[in-house]
Amino acid sequence: MDGHSENLREPRSEPIFAGLAPGDELETDEVPESMVSEFASLTTPYCWVITEDAAAGYDGAEPSVVGKSGPGEAVAGDVTEALTAGRFFRLVDGQGHELAIGRLYDPSGRNELAPLDDFGRQHLGALNIEFRAEGDWQAA
Numbered sequence: 001m002d003g004h005s006e007n008l009r010e011p012r013s014e015p016i017f018a019g020l021a022p023g024d025e026l027e028t029d030e031v032p033e034s035m036v037s038e039f040a041s042l043t044t045p046y047c048w049v050i051t052e053d054a055a056a057g058y059d060g061a062e063p064s065v066v067g068k069s070g071p072g073e074a075v076a077g078d079v080t081e082a083l084t085a086g087r088f089f090r091l092v093d094g095q096g097h098e099l100a101i102g103r104l105y106d107p108s109g110r111n112e113l114a115p116l117d118d119f120g121r122q123h124l125g126a127l128n129i130e131f132r133a134e135g136d137w138q139a140a
Helices: 033-039 076-085 114-124
Strands: 047-053 087-092 098-105 128-133 136-139
Touching (some): 047 114, 076 098, 087 114, 098 114, 114 128
Antiparallel strands (some): 047 098, 087 098
16 A cells, blocks of 8 residues: 555544544524524614504505514514524414414514514503414414
8 A cells, every 4th residue: 555545544434532422412493682683783672563454455555564563672684584594473363263474573572462462462462472383373
């Protein structure tokens, strides 16, 4: 053999850092509090925005709530983040009729009822909020 081939080794299959093997995946949907502020550019703890108004329809006879967002202190950048990274939600009445659809960006995961509490109950008469999961709507 030449002098170069003796120095070649098989690639190592074990992880470089202990505890980071491919099978060691996190089994949580929660983001650690220390990381929330690092990755979220929100100026508020959460932000939601209505994207469809099923109650008003499309004929313009009733004022639409499309574009309504919250909380009240949210700025345009917060709304943009909700639109691009938020979970789809819908507000429904007591019979399960859809009233509005929107998106909620909530990095902490502690404000999933915010669109209902901030706006839906008072302005639309909504009683429940559902989130899109696995191709269907599921109650919060």
